[in-house]
Amino acid sequence: GQAVTVVGDLIMVGAAKANGVVEEAGAVYVFQMNEAEQWVEAQKLTAADGANSDYFGSALAVSGRTAIVGAYENDEAGRSTGAAYIFEQGEDGLWIEHQKLTVDDPNSRDYFGWSVALGEGRAFVGAFGESAVYAFEPDDADVWQEVQRIRGGDTRFDDWFGRSVATDGDMLIVGSPRRDVPGANFEGRNQGSAYVFARGDDGLWV
Numbered sequence: 255g256q257a258v259t260v261v262g263d264l265i266m267v268g269a270a271k272a273n274g275v276v277e278e279a280g281a282v283y284v285f286q287m288n289e290a291e292q293w294v295e296a297q298k299l300t301a302a303d304g305a306n307s308d309y310f311g312s313a314l315a316v317s318g319r320t321a322i323v324g325a326y327e328n329d330e331a332g333r334s335t336g337a338a339y340i341f342e343q344g345e346d347g348l349w350i351e352h353q354k355l356t357v358d359d360p361n362s363r364d365y366f367g368w369s370v371a372l373g374e375g376r377a378f379v380g381a382f383g384e385s386a387v388y389a390f391e392p393d394d395a396d397v398w399q400e401v402q403r404i405r406g407g408d409t410r411f412d413d414w415f416g417r418s419v420a421t422d423g424d425m426l427i428v429g430s431p432r433r434d435v436p437g438a439n440f441e442g443r444n445q446g447s448a449y450v451f452a453r454g455d456d457g458l459w460v
Contacts, residue, residue: 256269257313257314257324261316261317264286264316265286266314266321267283267285268314268323269311271307275301275302275304276304278307280325281298281300282299286347299321299349302351305328308325308329309327310324310339311324312367313369315372317374321340322338322355323341324336324367324368326367327365332361334364334383335361336356336364336365336367336368337354337355337356337366338366338370339353340355355377355379355390355398357381357388357403358400361384364383364384365381365382366384366388368417371421373423375391376390380428384416385412385413387403387404387426387428388402388403388404389402401457404426409430409433413432413433413447414429414430414433415428418431425453426451427451428448429446430446430447430448431444433446
C-alpha cells in the first residue's frame, strides 16, 4: 500500500518490502474487477533482477497499457542509485517487464525512482537525492531513452526537487519540499515549493 494507482477496472498496489525474486525485493499487486464487480488479485509483478531491499513498488503509475514502477534503493550502479521499470500489458491482459530505466550519470543516494509519472508516451522519474527529474521517451524501436534532466531554475541539491512528480498532457509539476523561501526567516526554512513545467515546441520541458 505504499503506492497505489487506479485506472478504469484496474488497481495496482505497491508493496515495497514484499518478497519477490528474493526476500524484501518488493512487488506490485494487480487487481481487476470481475463481472460480479468484485476486485480480485490478477497478477503479482516483480523485477527480473530484484535484489534485497530494492523497494520495487515504492512508486508507480499507469497510462494505457504501460506501467512504470520505481525501485529507489536499487544498487546496480552504486548504493541507492535507484531504478525504474517499464511494464507493458499484453493482449492476454498480463503485464510483462519491458525495460529497466537508469540514468546516464548515476551517483550514490540519487534515489532515482522515488517518484514516477507517466502519460502520452512520456515517463518521468524523480531522483530527489540529485534534486532532478529525468524525462524518458520511447524511440522508433520502442526503447525508452533519457531525453532530459529537469531542474528548477533556482534548484539546490538539498531542496529534494523530484520528491513528487505528476504530469497531464504537456504539463508537469514537481514537488521540492525542502526548498527555502527567498527572504524567509528561520521558521520559513524548508517551507517547500512546487514547480510547473510546460513542454516547448522543441520537446524540452521549461
